[in-house]
Amino acid sequence: MAKPPSIVILTGAGISAESGIDTFRGGKDGRGGLWEQHRVEDVATPEAFARDPDLVQRFYDMRRASIQTRQPNAAHHALARLEQALPGLVPGARVIVVTQNVDDLHERGGSQNVIHMHGEHLKAWCTACDTRIGWTGPLIDRPPCPACGSAALRPDIVWFGEVPYRMDDIHTALSQADLFVSIGTSGAVYPAAGFVRLARDRGLHTLELNLERSQGSAWFHETRLGPASEVVTAWVDELLA
Numbered sequence: 001m002a003k004p005p006s007i008v009i010l011t012g013a014g015i016s017a018e019s020g021i022d023t024f025r026g027g028k029d030g031r032g033g034l035w036e037q038h039r040v041e042d043v044a045t046p047e048a049f050a051r052d053p054d055l056v057q058r059f060y061d062m063r064r065a066s067i068q069t070r071q072p073n074a075a076h077h078a079l080a081r082l083e084q085a086l087p088g089l090v091p092g093a094r095v096i097v098v099t100q101n102v103d104d105l106h107e108r109g110g111s112q113n114v115i116h117m118h119g120e121h122l123k124a125w126c127t128a129c130d131t132r133i134g135w136t137g138p139l140i141d142r143p144p145c146p147a148c149g150s151a152a153l154r155p156d157i158v159w160f161g162e163v164p165y166r167m168d169d170i171h172t173a174l175s176q177a178d179l180f181v182s183i184g185t186s187g188a189v190y191p192a193a194g195f196v197r198l199a200r201d202r203g204l205h206t207l208e209l210n211l212e213r214s215q216g217s218a219w220f221h222e223t224r225l226g227p228a229s230e231v232v233t234a235w236v237d238e239l240l241a
């Protein structure tokens, strides 16, 4: 594969599956995804938060605690290796990870250029003063906002019906890229699921690395199937060879 100077990599829950973090929709193993334990409308919408804030806070407290016991897997490390090594092979080359995931495994795996378009488990957002702050503990007991003292902290997560973060930066990155790679996502949720079409419209080469075919597979020039720890590592090795 030719070495492209600019790569946008979209990741979804599948890249963290082998780290032990539930995906949202059951994968091949059919063990059931995260949403199947909790109905989406019960936990990941502003309406649910208004209706039953304790349920939503507990749901995110559980996941915020859980991800801190997980480790990045070979796929996360491979993407970090690509980000570090490619500029040495192609002067000025850039790799950006646009993740739908709210865990911090890309960062702990060594990636530095990461956009969390759906927010982050390890951040809290004060609905009184709009401050966003790193947060590792629970929110169920309504701790005071460190900035304004109000008991108004919510998870800094983009729920259904809310606007994803940094869409302008994502569109800019897509407009300047040569290659779009999608890893571990079912292509079920927009606007992320639409990025492959934007990429094709802009003439990018498009590659999908996933455990199984997704709702967007037909839009990719190439799809490689298998667990991320294997197919992502093999792809990065091939690119850096």
Ligand code: BV8
Binding pocket: 011, 012, 013, 014, 015, 017, 018, 023, 024, 025, 026, 027, 028, 033, 044, 100, 101, 102, 118, 157, 158, 159, 160, 161, 162, 163, 164, 167, 183, 184, 185, 186, 187, 188, 189, 190, 191, 192, 209, 210, 211, 212, 213, 214, 226, 227, 228, 229
């Ligand atoms: C918005 C944070 C306006 C929460 C998430 C009708 C038509 C089109 C769109 C809509 C519609 N009705 C409503 C909408 C909009 C809605 C939407 O798309 N709904 C869907 C259900 C139809 N979207 C929104 O509301 C978004 N906001 O549209 O605002 C706007 C838009 C643009 C510009 C301005 C304004 C906000 C959506 C964000 C919701 N928040 N996450 C939390 O985490 O609790 S979404 C959540 O699910 C994820 O973040 C991710 O984005 C999404 C999909 O999950 P995936 O990551 O793909 O995971 P999934 O389990 O589905 O798939 C895993 C894949 O991995 C599988 O393919 C599997 O095979 C694979 N896999 C498994 N194991 C492995 C593996 N692959 C490799 N290796 C393995 N080992």
